Amino acid sequence: MKHRTFTLMAFLFTSLTALAGDFDFKVTVHGEGQPMLLIPGLSNAAEVWDSTVEQFKGQYEMHTVTLPGFAGQPPLQNTEGFLNQVRDQLLAYIDQHGWQQPVIVGHSLGGYVSMLMAxxxxxxxxxxxxxxxxxxxxxxxxPGATEENSKAMANGMKAQMSSQSEQMRAASLDMILASMITNPEHIKLAKQWGMDSDPASVNQAMYEMMTRDIRDEIAVIQTPTLVMGSWVAYKIYGMSRERLQQSYGAQYAAMPDQRLAVTDTGKHFIMWDDPEFYFATMTDFLNQ
Structure with a gap:
């Protein structure tokens, strides 16, 4: 047992040391089994997946990521084309490890990056x-949004975010996160990650998500896909559950093999806000 433990620790140390030189993101490895890559959302740290790791580390070797420029991780040298750079580095990481048929899990921006990779x-x-x-x-x-007519809004948002002082960023995070998370301690944690993030990286990543429409591109993805949605997160914008389901369904209409599950109580951070729904839905899908 001692030899096995030492070997595992040596492997992790070696892989993470190599990682630091080859990639701009940080990875922590947990558990044993089939590889699972978990990508967090905008400005979040890998620790957003802690409860997911505890749930599944007995079945999967779980690689949790903190993306460049987020939550204290050093940013890319050039943030232009942020999402494509992240996509390519994550695919290179998978190739370097020689994984065959891993599982990928992405929250928010991480879900978008997962689609880019697929x-x-x-x-x-x-x-x-x-x-x-x-x-x-x-x-x-x-519903009528296009890449072209979304650019003006995205540019305005990017300019506004770029001009924010630290105090303004903090106030903005307070407002945004309250609509996304219920538990005050989780809000506090996510706010700290946001304050520790590189504003240029956050702004560029958000701009790219708002100005690239991949609804048609996902048609090539043959992989069975579970999509978990939250209508409560959009309730403040007048969204109903029925309208959210219709809107989500339209977004994923081109993807051949996907299923949608919507939480009735969880906000945007579903893994924190509705863990019972999240784990039951995820477990059922993984076991199929």
Whole structure:
């Protein structure tokens, strides 16, 4: 047992040391079994997956990611094309490890990145789990949105965020996170990650998600995909459960093998807000 433990620790130390030199993101490895890559949302740290790790580390070797520029991780040298750079580095990480048919889990921006990876390599993953993310954010609440007519809004948002002082950023996070998370301690944690993030990286990532429509591109993805959505997160914008389901369904209409499950109580951070729904839905999908 001592030899096995030492070998495992040596492997993890070696892989993480190599990782620091080869990639701009940080990875922590937990558990044993089939590889599972977990990608967090905008400005979040890998620790957002802690409860997911505890639930599944007995079945999966779980690689939790903190993306460059988020939650204290050093940013990319050039943030232009942020999402494509992240996509390519994550695919290179999978290739470096020689994984066959891993599972990928992504929350929010992480779900969008998961789709970008699967578009690039449609047969790479065994299963995909997307937690409250869509292929084109503007169209979720504005059905007529296009890449072109979303650019003005995205540019305005990017300019506004770029001009914020630290105090303004903190106030903005307070307002945004209260609509996304219920538990005050979780809000506090997510706010700290946000304050520790590089504003240029956050702004560029958000801009790219708002101006690239991949609703048609996901048609190439053959992988069974679970999409978990939250209508409560959009209730403040006048969204009903029925309208959310219709909007989500339209977003994923081109993807051949997908199922949608909607929580009735959880906000955007479903893994924190409605763990019973989250774990039951995820377990059922993984066991199929």
């Amino acid at each position: 578009i690039e390599q449609p047969n790479l993953f065994e299963k995909i789990i997307i937690v409250d993310a869509v292929p084109f954010i503007p169209a979720l609440t504005m």
